[in-house]
Amino acid sequence: MNEAIRPGQGTQAVVTPELSVVVPTFNERDNVIALFRKLESALAGRAWEVIYVDDNSPDGTWDVVRTLAREDSRVRCIRRIGRRGLSGACIEGILASSAPCAAVIDADLQHDETQLPKMLALLQGGEADLVVGSRYVEGGSADSFDKQRAGFSMLATQVSKKLLRVEIADPMSGFFMIRRDRFEQLAPQLSTQGFKILLDIVATARGSLRIKEIPYTFGSRQHGESKLDSMVALDFLGLVLAKLTGDVVSLRFLLFAMVGSLGLLVHLVALFIALELFNVPFPEAQACGALLAMTSNFLLNNFLTYRDQRLKGLGILRGLLLFYLVCSVGLVANVGVAFSVYDQEPIWWLAGAAGALMGVVWNYAMSGLFVWRKR
Numbered sequence: 001m002n003e004a005i006r007p008g009q010g011t012q013a014v015v016t017p018e019l020s021v022v023v024p025t026f027n028e029r030d031n032v033i034a035l036f037r038k039l040e041s042a043l044a045g046r047a048w049e050v051i052y053v054d055d056n057s058p059d060g061t062w063d064v065v066r067t068l069a070r071e072d073s074r075v076r077c078i079r080r081i082g083r084r085g086l087s088g089a090c091i092e093g094i095l096a097s098s099a100p101c102a103a104v105i106d107a108d109l110q111h112d113e114t115q116l117p118k119m120l121a122l123l124q125g126g127e128a129d130l131v132v133g134s135r136y137v138e139g140g141s142a143d144s145f146d147k148q149r150a151g152f153s154m155l156a157t158q159v160s161k162k163l164l165r166v167e168i169a170d171p172m173s174g175f176f177m178i179r180r181d182r183f184e185q186l187a188p189q190l191s192t193q194g195f196k197i198l199l200d201i202v203a204t205a206r207g208s209l210r211i212k213e214i215p216y217t218f219g220s221r222q223h224g225e226s227k228l229d230s231m232v233a234l235d236f237l238g239l240v241l242a243k244l245t246g247d248v249v250s251l252r253f254l255l256f257a258m259v260g261s262l263g264l265l266v267h268l269v270a271l272f273i274a275l276e277l278f279n280v281p282f283p284e285a286q287a288c289g290a291l292l293a294m295t296s297n298f299l300l301n302n303f304l305t306y307r308d309q310r311l312k313g314l315g316i317l318r319g320l321l322l323f324y325l326v327c328s329v330g331l332v333a334n335v336g337v338a339f340s341v342y343d344q345e346p347i348w349w350l351a352g353a354a355g356a357l358m359g360v361v362w363n364y365a366m367s368g369l370f371v372w373r374k375r
């Protein structure tokens with residue numbers, strides 16, 4: 001064997017990091033280097049690494065991180081293509097590390113990196129499995145939030161406490177540190193969709209994690225903008241429902257079903273307008289309603305349910321046509337099931353509900369296979 005490539009020879013002893021810092025990024029090119037410098041001074045004297053998980057940001061964040069990584073081997077970049085989502089990015093980043101402890105921190109300097117050594121000490125001292133940077137314990141604050149956002153954050157926190165029995169003060173926090181072995185146990189049950197990874201971790205663990213919260217002040221963003229939009233509220237609702245049903249139904253299915261119910265409303269309104277205002281004959285009016293409902297369902301699913309695999313450009317048209325096809329067959333299945341139930345048990349609502357359930361399950365399964373196929 002060539003001397004130069006014989007393992008263990010001539011290679012410097014590499015220190016395995018005690019801490020991996022995972023940073024999800026989307027359009028943060030002006031923040032990633034500043035964050036790295038801050039981590040460098042906060043974690044001076046520690047063996048640490050940072051893993052940026054970038055969803056192929058249009059502003060080229062991943063490229064900036066790559067340049068940084070060429071200068072410093074503590075930096076790594078995972079560039080995900082064709083996928084979006086904060087939770088999924090964090091999960092992949094944590095699983096990509098081998099350090100015993102992993103932290104998640106936002107790239108935009110709103111979280112307080114100077115708390116990291118304290119958090120690490122708590123995990124290493126064996127006092128906790130999870131340490132949460134909390135805005136809502138004594139000494140913490142979220143002053144940079146506007147009134148509306150502060151209200152939503154509080155409401156979501158209350159709902160999580162009541163419904164999911166999550167006992168911590170700030171389950172919506174995006175700043176925490178966890179023992180990787182504990183995370184690895186929970187990971188298969190976590191949802192890769194949505195924003196609320198900490199809430200998901202705590203709810204999934206069902207009290208099996210020893211949690212400590214430490215206060216920090218949520219700062220304000222210097223560069224770029226927040227990616228949280230109004231869809232986040234629906235994401236949150238979906239996560240709560242999924243956890244309440246013990247993960248029997250996935251968050252995606254729940255979102256799909258929610259969109260479907262909205263579609264029924266669209267259908268009825270369109271039917272009413274066509275019949276009453278435009279005097280369209282019933283069969284045509286019904287067809288109009290169905291077409292409109294399918295179209296709006298498709299668009300909403302593309303924006304919400306499958307936001308992480310959103311179809312774009314011509315893909316939208318192709319997807320829409322396929323979606324029509326899938327739903328038409330779903331309708332036949334729906335009516336078929338309803339008929340056979342009604343045949344055995346002439347209870348109209350039971351037959352109707354069975355048909356509708358069949359329809360939504362069919363549409364969901366087939367859309368996942370054909371319309372929003374994972375690449």
Ligand code: GDD
Binds near residue numbers: 053084172174195227
């Ligand atoms: N990879 C990836 N993919 N990263 C993302 C995505 C995505 O789809 N969406 C957002 N990010 C990254 C951002 O680039 C940023 O580094 C971090 O996730 C947080 O996103 P922001 O858009 O800045 O969220 P925020 O400041 O409004 O809210 C944050 O702080 C809250 C309080 O701790 C989030 O962490 C919330 O979850 C948290 O509740």
Ligand code: MN
Binds near residue numbers: 106108110221226
């Ligand atoms: Mn932010």
